[in-house]
Amino acid sequence: MAEPLLSVENVSISFGEVRALNGVDMTINEGEIRCLVGENGCGKSTLVKIISGVYRRSAGTVRIGGAKVDDHDPRRAIAAGIQVIYQDLSLFNHLSVAENIAINRLLHNGTRIVKRREVHDIAREQLERVGVSLDLDAKVSTLSIANKQIVAIARALSMDARLLFMDEPTTAITTTEVDRLFSIVRELNQRGLSIVFISHKLDEVFDIADTITVMRDGYMVGDFPADSLDSAKLAFHMTGRDVAHQPYRRVARDDDSTAPPVLEVRDLTRDGHYRHVDFTIRRGDILGLTGLLGAGRTEIALTLFGLNPATSGNILIDGKPGRLTAPWNAMSAGIALVPEDRATEGLFNAQTVSKNVSSTRLDHVVNRWSFLSPSKESELAQRTVHAMGVNNKNTDTLAATLSGGNQQKVVIGKWMATEPRVLILDSPTVGIDIGSKSEIYEQVQQLADEGMAVLLISDEPEEIIATCNRVLVMHDGDVIAGFDDSQRQAPGFKEKLAELIADPASAAVRSKG
Amino acid sequence: MKSKATKIWLFQRVMHRRAKTTEKYLFAIVVAYAVVVAFMNPRFLRLETLFDMIAGGSGTMLLALGLSVVLISGGIDVSFTAVAIVSAYISVLTMDSLGIDNVAFAMLMSTSIGLCLGFVNAVLIQFLRLPALIVTLGTASVFHGAMAVLLGTTDFTKSEMPQSLVTFGSASLITFTTENGRYGLTMALPFVIGALILTWLILHHTMLGRSIYAIGSSEESASRLGIGILRTKLFVYGYMGALAGVMGILYFSELKYVNPTSLVGTELIILAAVVIGGAKLTGGEGTLLGTLLGVSLFALFQTTLVFLGLDSSWRNFFFGGVLLLSLGVMYARQRVADRKNLVFEAN
Numbered sequence: 001m002a003e004p005l006l007s008v009e010n011v012s013i014s015f016g017e018v019r020a021l022n023g024v025d026m027t028i029n030e031g032e033i034r035c036l037v038g039e040n041g042c043g044k045s046t047l048v049k050i051i052s053g054v055y056r057r058s059a060g061t062v063r064i065g066g067a068k069v070d071d072h073d074p075r076r077a078i079a080a081g082i083q084v085i086y087q088d089l090s091l092f093n094h095l096s097v098a099e100n101i102a103i104n105r106l107l108h109n110g111t112r113i114v115k116r117r118e119v120h121d122i123a124r125e126q127l128e129r130v131g132v133s134l135d136l137d138a139k140v141s142t143l144s145i146a147n148k149q150i151v152a153i154a155r156a157l158s159m160d161a162r163l164l165f166m167d168e169p170t171t172a173i174t175t176t177e178v179d180r181l182f183s184i185v186r187e188l189n190q191r192g193l194s195i196v197f198i199s200h201k202l203d204e205v206f207d208i209a210d211t212i213t214v215m216r217d218g219y220m221v222g223d224f225p226a227d228s229l230d231s232a233k234l235a236f237h238m239t240g241r242d243v244a245h246q247p248y249r250r251v252a253r254d255d256d257s258t259a260p261p262v263l264e265v266r267d268l269t270r271d272g273h274y275r276h277v278d279f280t281i282r283r284g285d286i287l288g289l290t291g292l293l294g295a296g297r298t299e300i301a302l303t304l305f306g307l308n309p310a311t312s313g314n315i316l317i318d319g320k321p322g323r324l325t326a327p328w329n330a331m332s333a334g335i336a337l338v339p340e341d342r343a344t345e346g347l348f349n350a351q352t353v354s355k356n357v358s359s360t361r362l363d364h365v366v367n368r369w370s371f372l373s374p375s376k377e378s379e380l381a382q383r384t385v386h387a388m389g390v391n392n393k394n395t396d397t398l399a400a401t402l403s404g405g406n407q408q409k410v411v412i413g414k415w416m417a418t419e420p421r422v423l424i425l426d427s428p429t430v431g432i433d434i435g436s437k438s439e440i441y442e443q444v445q446q447l448a449d450e451g452m453a454v455l456l457i458s459d460e461p462e463e464i465i466a467t468c469n470r471v472l473v474m475h476d477g478d479v480i481a482g483f484d485d486s487q488r489q490a491p492g493f494k495e496k497l498a499e500l501i502a503d504p505a506s507a508a509v510r511s512k513g
Numbered sequence: 514m515k516s517k518a519t520k521i522w523l524f525q526r527v528m529h530r531r532a533k534t535t536e537k538y539l540f541a542i543v544v545a546y547a548v549v550v551a552f553m554n555p556r557f558l559r560l561e562t563l564f565d566m567i568a569g570g571s572g573t574m575l576l577a578l579g580l581s582v583v584l585i586s587g588g589i590d591v592s593f594t595a596v597a598i599v600s601a602y603i604s605v606l607t608m609d610s611l612g613i614d615n616v617a618f619a620m621l622m623s624t625s626i627g628l629c630l631g632f633v634n635a636v637l638i639q640f641l642r643l644p645a646l647i648v649t650l651g652t653a654s655v656f657h658g659a660m661a662v663l664l665g666t667t668d669f670t671k672s673e674m675p676q677s678l679v680t681f682g683s684a685s686l687i688t689f690t691t692e693n694g695r696y697g698l699t700m701a702l703p704f705v706i707g708a709l710i711l712t713w714l715i716l717h718h719t720m721l722g723r724s725i726y727a728i729g730s731s732e733e734s735a736s737r738l739g740i741g742i743l744r745t746k747l748f749v750y751g752y753m754g755a756l757a758g759v760m761g762i763l764y765f766s767e768l769k770y771v772n773p774t775s776l777v778g779t780e781l782i783i784l785a786a787v788v789i790g791g792a793k794l795t796g797g798e799g800t801l802l803g804t805l806l807g808v809s810l811f812a813l814f815q816t817t818l819v820f821l822g823l824d825s826s827w828r829n830f831f832f833g834g835v836l837l838l839s840l841g842v843m844y845a846r847q848r849v850a851d852r853k854n855l856v857f858e859a860n
Contacts, residue, residue, distance in 0.1 A: 054737055075739030090734035092727045094797030099723060107738060111720050302855060 003066035005030050005163055005194050006082075011050060011060030020046045022218045023060070028163060033189050034196045035205045035226075038215035038238055039433035040403040044198050045087075047215070048165050052084045053077035065162075079108060081162030085169060087431075089152045093141035097134050098123035100151050105158045126154035130184050146177040153184065163194045170204060171431045174293040174459060175502045182208055200433055202231045203462060214238055239435045248445045250284045250469040250485065259283070260319030262453035263304075263335075263422050268313035273299035274477040277313070281422065281453040286444065288468030289457045290501055295474040297457045298340055301426050304455070305337040306330040317422075331360070333422075336415035338408075340426040340457075346411040347399045353410055354381035354395035361417045384413035389439055405436020412443065423447065426457045441467050461498040471497065475504030532802075535791035538839050539806040546813060554820040560689065561696040562817065568767065570812030571701035573783055574805070575760040578712050579753035580787050581804045585716070586749045587729035587796025588645040592634060592653035593757040594780045599660045600626035600754075601761025602773040606664060608675045616681045616766070623758040630656055631754020635746040657777055669771035682766030701763045708756060713801050721748060729796035782829065786811045789836050810835065 006028040013021045021043045028034055038044050049055045051062060056072040063069065064080040091100050102122040106114065123136050132150050134143070140151060149169060156164055166185075170178045185208065189195055199205055205212060206226055214221040214237040221237050235243040261280040268277045274296035281287050289297050302308035304315065306324040315322045317333050324330050330337070339345035348356050358365045358377045365377040381395035388409040392402060399407060408428060415423065425444065429437045444467060448454050458464055464471055471488060473481040481500060487493065532540075550557045576593055583590045604623040608614060630652070637648045660666075671679055685697020716722035724745045728735045736742055765771045790807030792799030814828040 052737070053739075073739065074737055078739060084737070086734075086737065088734075090731065090737050092730035092734060092797070094726055094730045095723065103723065103727065104738060106720055106723075107740065114718055114720055114723055299855065308855060 004028060004063075005032075005065060006051065007063045008047070008051065009061045009063075011047070011057050011062065013046060013050060013055060013058050020218055021050070021057075024215070024218075024220045026213060026220065028194055028196060030162075030194060031189065031192055032194045033185070033208055033210050034194070035209035035212045036196055036198045036215065037200075037202075037205055037212060037234065038221075039435050040405060042215045042238075043218040044215055045167060048084055048167060048196075048198070051077065052082055052165070075108065078104065078159055081160065082165075083156035083159060083161040083163070084165040085149070085152045085156055085167065087167040087169075087171070089148050091140050091148055091152060091155075093139065095140060096137050097140060097143070097151055098136040100140050101126050101154045101158060104155050108159060122158060123154070126158045129157055130154055131187075145172045146174075146180075149173065149177075149181065157188070161193060163196065164188070165196045165198070167198045168200065168431065169197075170199060170201060175498075176292065178204065179502070200431065200437075201460070202234055202434065205234070206231070216240060235434050238433070241435075243434055243438050245438045245441045245445075245466055247465065247489075248286055248448065248467050248469055250286070250448070253283055253451075256282065260316070262318060263455075264314075264316040264319070265300075265304075266314040266316065268300070268303070268310050268315065270299060270303060270308060271311045272477075273303075273308065274474070277479055279472060279479075279482075281455060283451045283453055284448050285470060286448045286454040286456055286468045288464035288471040289455060289474065290459060290461070290464050290471065290497070291474035291480075291504065292459065292501065294476075295504075296477040297474055298426055301337060301340075301424050301455070301457055304330065304335060304422075304424055331418060334418075334420050335422045335424065336360075336418055336420035337424045338411050338415060338426060338428055340430075342404070342407055342411060342430075347407055349398070349400040351399060352396050353385065353390070353392075353399055353402070354378055356399050356410055357381040357384045357395070357414045357417060360414050364417070380417060384417055385410070387416065388413040388443065403433075403436070405432045405440070408432055408440060409436070409443075412440070416447070420452070422453045422455070424455045424457070427459070428456070429458075429460075429463060459501060461494055461501060464497065465494050473497070473500050473504070480504055533791055533800060535789075535839070535843060536800065536803050536806060538843070539789065539791075539803065539810065542835060542839065543806060543810055543813065546810070550813075550817050550820050557817060557820045559691075561691070561693075562820075564696050564698050565816045566809075566812045567702055568699040569815050570808055571699060571705045572760045572764050572767070573786065573811060574705045574808045575708055575756045575763070576780075576783050577787050577790075577804050577808050578708050578801070579756035580783060581790070581792055581799050581801060582712060582716065582725060583645075583749055583753050584787060584792040584794065585729045585797065585799045586725045586745065587732065588638065588746070588749065589784075589794065590634065590645065590649045590750065590753050591780045591784070592630075592649040592656060593753055593783075594777045595653040595657040596627050596630045596754050597757040597761035597764065598773055598776050599630065599656045599761075600624070600758035601765050602660060602771065603664065604762065605669060605675060605678075605765065605771050609669070614675045614677045616677045616762075619675065619678060619762050620759060623762045624755045625758070627754035627756070627758025627761070628751045629754070631751040631757075632747055634754070635743070635750035638750070639743050639746055653777070653780075660773065666773045668773075671769045674765070674769070674771045678762070678766045679769050682769050699767070701767065704759060704763065708759075709801065709805070712752075715752075716801070721745065725749060726797055729798075782811070782832065785832065785836050789832075789839060 004027045008024060008026040010023045010025060011021055012019065012023055024047060036044050046055065050057045053072045053074040053076055061068055064082065069076060069080065098119045102119040105122050120136055127133060130150060130153055134147060134150065140148060143151065169181060185195055197208060209226045211223050212226055212229060212234065213223050216238060261282045263281045265277055265279050269275045277300060279287060289300065291297055299308055303310050304324065306326045306329050309325055315324055322333050324333065343349065348359065354377055358380055361380065365373055365380055367373040378395055385393055385395060390406050390409045392406065399410060402410065429440060444454060456468055469485050469488065471483040472479050579593060580590060600623040603626055604619045607622060608619060634649055634652055637652065638645050641648065681700060684700050686700060686702060688695055688697040716725065724735065724740050727740055728742060728745055732742060764776060786807040787804050789810065790803030792803065811832060814831050815825065818825055818827050
């Protein structure tokens with residue numbers, strides 16, 4: 001047997017007191033597609049950064065093609081054929097597409113004088129390899145995330161890469177774009193490139209991997225052939241416990257026939273965003289709103305939270321017309337929004353958990369002279385972190401230091417503190433590991449059980465099926481299909497829904513949700 | 514129309530990009546202002562006004578060029594006026610005590626000292642891991658304070674200072690005579706043009722320049738590719754320091770008076786000129802054309818407000834007004850566009 005392409009033996013690293021990796025071993029062979037999975041903070045990204053020479057390991061050996069690599073120098077790793085596409089893509093927003101693609105090669109060649117022609121030639125050649133054409137002179141900041149990813153892949157390939165790491169490449173792109181990405185990845189793999197794929201989305205992992213490597217808490221759990229696992233077993237290896245969530249079932253309520261729905265939307269239109277949208281949400285409903293990115297889902301959520309006023313149509317709250325022209329109107333109407341982008345819209349990253357939680361209820365945490373009361377604030381925060389099951393119960397921790405799953409629990413908890421009647425969740429589990437994901441599902445189901453009306457936006461069919469009792473599918477601003485509880489429970493629904501999301505043009509059915 | 518199309522074509526041909534919105538705004542403001550002044554006072558249209566402007570703006574331009582590079586790299590420097598004074602004053606003292614009276618020596622020495630002080634900035638920023646603003650605020654006082662304590666702050670008058678500098682400051686590239694007297698074009702101009710071309714070549718045609726834009730876009734991403742962060746910063750702050758060193762000698766020569774307590778404190782107005790030109794404090798953005806326009810506007814206000822019958826102390830008032838107005842309009846437009854695209858992030 002030939003030397004493995006990469007072998008990692010007994011690698012450890014510590015950051016201060018924290019031991020992030022403990023004696024990790026891994027071997028990658030030529031031409032393999034490997035998935036590396038594990039919960040947030042298990043050490044996947046740290047391992048990648050050691051292999052790529054960004055971090056210096058405290059112990060252990062790394063061999064590339066049999067040769068020991070001792071120093072930590074990104075350029076050495078790149079020269080040896082290791083390429084990483086980081087989750088944030090690591091592109092330079094202010095440089096052009098061509099420069100971003102060519103910079104690796106130029107750095108490696110020791111180029112001093114940059115010639116425009118040369119830069120363009122390198123970029124064109126690499127884009128041809130991935131089979132995509134982009135404006136070479138466009139600034140990267142003007143590209144969509146999917147196209148930025150193409151630039152990152154083209155850059156990675158420019159160095160005759162032998163092993164490509166992709167750290168969560170699919171969190172921010174839509175289903176069709178994921179398909180495009182996967183076909184590119186398979187194509188590259190057939191030409192001999194080894195790929196290590198890091199993802200939280202288990203269906204993708206099964207879709208693409210030959211072998212799955214599982215890590216937990218800085219240790220290697222093991223390598224498993226993809227066909228020997230199912231998602232329950234994989235989730236068990238990742239979390240060390242059984243993770244199973246029951247599909248949601250709404251219990252009929254006494255007032256179902258008498259009370260008006262909590263939220264009703266009638267013929268709602270926002271020019272350029274969505275048209276003629278109708279739906280109702282009763283107490284205890286979890287309505288799934290799905291469709292591709294850009295279908296108009298988020299735009300509706302923003303309208304319901306007063307940030308994107310509708311052009312025409314009505315919004316009824318408890319049967320009465322609501323005037324939602326600003327977030328505070330929505331809040332006083334009992335509407336809460338957990339926004340799509342947790343980092344920039346959901347959290348005050350540089351503030352403590354306690355301040356994040358109290359931010360929606362400042363009227364609640366003041367003493368009788370209207371001064372902030374630290375004791376009331378921390379009491380509210382304590383109640384929230386316990387109710388939401390945030391792992392770190394110290395509410396003086398900065399929000400930025402929590403893992404993605406726990407941050408999202410804080411965001412949801414912050415809105416729970418307002419005791420809303422309608423909870424809108426926009427892509428609530430993007431980039432969140434499986435353990436926290438199922439805890440969030442349970443929380444949402446429990447809230448609905450207690451009588452909250454929930455609108456859940458997601459482009460993952462699994463998520464919709466696992467948590468919603470009714471589903472609407474949108475495409476290009478129109479609601480193209482709606483499914484009620486009985487349709488949802490019919491066999492083959494998941495496949496039908498996935499197909500509908502991925503290929504909305506074929507959907508001729510139009511029914512009301 | 515045809516000539517306009519040709520002009521746009523020419524611009525793109527030379528610059529390989531479209532003119533930025535800031536550059537267009539600024540160009541329009543400069544032209545509009547010049548038209549108003551020319552209309553109010555035809556004396557403005559004389560060549561001597563242009564020569565005055567160039568003499569007054571040369572030093573500012575050198576500093577602004579260095580500062581543009583610093584801002585593009587995502588950093589900031591507020592020590593450059595102190596560096597200019599310290600470098601040039603040490604050079605003058607050395608010339609005085611060794612009896613070397615040669616302008617080339619002065620330039621070489623002052624540039625070298627500036628370069629070293631710039632390196633000190635870069636090293637401190639890299640190894641203390643402090644924000645560049647804090648480091649350079651500190652070094653500005655340390656450099657200037659150390660000079661004052663160790664070397665004193667004695668003035669040199671025109672007759673006391675090295676005569677080669679006086680001669681250099683009085684010399685002209687070209688002269689012409691009018692009924693009002695003789696006018697010459699300052700010797701500082703070749704230095705400014707040289708620095709402009711050099712900076713442009715470095716920024717746009719070398720890997721070093723691309724690395725400067727890269728670390729200004731994202732230092733973390735740059736280090737992941739193996740771009741030498743320390744090396745790039747050494748260049749950026751060293752270059753700023755070296756240009757400040759050159760500027761210091763030009764400044765003393767132009768004034769024909771060596772005052773080691775002057776200039777320091779004017780760094781923010783130069784920062785304003787660069788920011789008006791479109792450089793962003795968040796790094797990665799900025800163009801030399803923008804900087805040139807920003808400094809031109811500054812020099813215009815400095816030398817031509819008298820034609821409007823206004824005291825030159827109106828200069829800062831107008832300049833600040835333009836800064837707030839032009840950038841306010843730009844950011845407001847950006848916000849309207851963001852709002853339309855449902856982007857709620859601050860920029």
